[in-house]
Amino acid sequence: MHSTLxxxxxxxxxxxxxxxRGKNAVVVDPAVADPVNHWLKTHGICLTAILQTHHHADHIxxxxxxxxxxxxxxxxxxxxxxxxxxxxxxxxSDGDAINVLGRRVEVMDVAAHxxxxxxxxxxxxxxxxxxxxxxxxxxxxxxxxxxxxxxEGSAQDMYRALQRxxxxxxxxxxxxxxxxxxxxxxxxxxxxxxxxxxxxxYQTVKERRRRGDLSLPSSIGxxxxxxxxxxxxSVEQLAELRSHKDHWRSN
Numbered sequence: 001m002h003s004t005l006x007x008x009x010x011x012x013x014x015x016x017x018x019x020x021r022g023k024n025a026v027v028v029d030p031a032v033a034d035p036v037n038h039w040l041k042t043h044g045i046c047l048t049a050i051l052q053t054h055h056h057a058d059h060i061x062x063x064x065x066x067x068x069x070x071x072x073x074x075x076x077x078x079x080x081x082x083x084x085x086x087x088x089x090x091x092x093s094d095g096d097a098i099n100v101l102g103r104r105v106e107v108m109d110v111a112a113h114x115x116x117x118x119x120x121x122x123x124x125x126x127x128x129x130x131x132x133x134x135x136x137x138x139x140x141x142x143x144x145x146x147x148x149x150x151x152e153g154s155a156q157d158m159y160r161a162l163q164r165x166x167x168x169x170x171x172x173x174x175x176x177x178x179x180x181x182x183x184x185x186x187x188x189x190x191x192x193x194x195x196x197x198x199x200x201x202y203q204t205v206k207e208r209r210r211r212g213d214l215s216l217p218s219s220i221g222x223x224x225x226x227x228x229x230x231x232x233x234s235v236e237q238l239a240e241l242r243s244h245k246d247h248w249r250s251n
Contacts, residue, residue: 001021002129003021003101003132005132007175014029015177015179015216018036021129024045024047025046025048026049026101027051028051028175029059030062034065046070050073052088053137054116056140059139064087076098093107103132106122106123107121108136111157112153112160113148113158121137134172136172139177140177141165141176143180144223144227145188146180146181150242165230172220173217174218175217181209181215185202190248201222
């Protein structure tokens with residue numbers, strides 16, 4: 001049985017991921033419910049699980065309504081965030097491995113953006129599921145060309161989280177939860193105007209966005225080559241980059 005992965009853009013810049021295998025689906029960080037319900041019903045797919053990377057409203061806002069429509073669906077979230085994601089039915093922690101749609105999904109602690117932020121990792125399994133290679137649902141920790149703001153964590157936390165993600169295979173798809181790529185890479189080109197690879201990626205993304213296409217998913221390899229936060233060599237350097245980006249405004 002083969003898997004497919006679908007990105008549903010919602011709100012201003014959120015991206016909801018729908019992973020389908022057979023006639024069942026998993027939804028990741030549903031900001032709102034209506035577009036998800038419409039997609040599932042249009043394609044005749046049953047929602048079996050919701051994966052939540054963290055507690056922010058633009059990631060869990062659609063979950064209660066989805067549960068009214070699909071009451072049998074599991075809600076997988078950080079056990080440490082039970083108070084802020086009270087509708088979770090399966091609490092998980094760093095290092096846990098769960099079965100989702102017949103695939104092994106690993107849980108990684110990437111707390112930084114929030115204090116209980118987690119990521120969900122699928123390793124390569126060409127024999128069981130050749131259509132869906134390695135990927136990570138990383139919420140608001142790693143973005144294409146950037147990283148999340150530090151609302152509840154420190155630069156040290158983010159440095160650790162990005163180092164953990166960087167250790168994944170380069171071909172791992174980065175399925176983050178926001179379409180920030182063009183602005184992130186524009187900022188990066190201003191910091192590294194002579195970096196040919198960053199400039200080339202920025203021009204490619206800008207053209208894709210002009211056509212109305214998403215730039216996502218990215219890959220761990222692409223982020224290691226063009227994401228300044230992934231390239232930070234120390235906590236101090238990451239903190240400096242994060243502070244600069246926080247005060248930068250694109251025109």
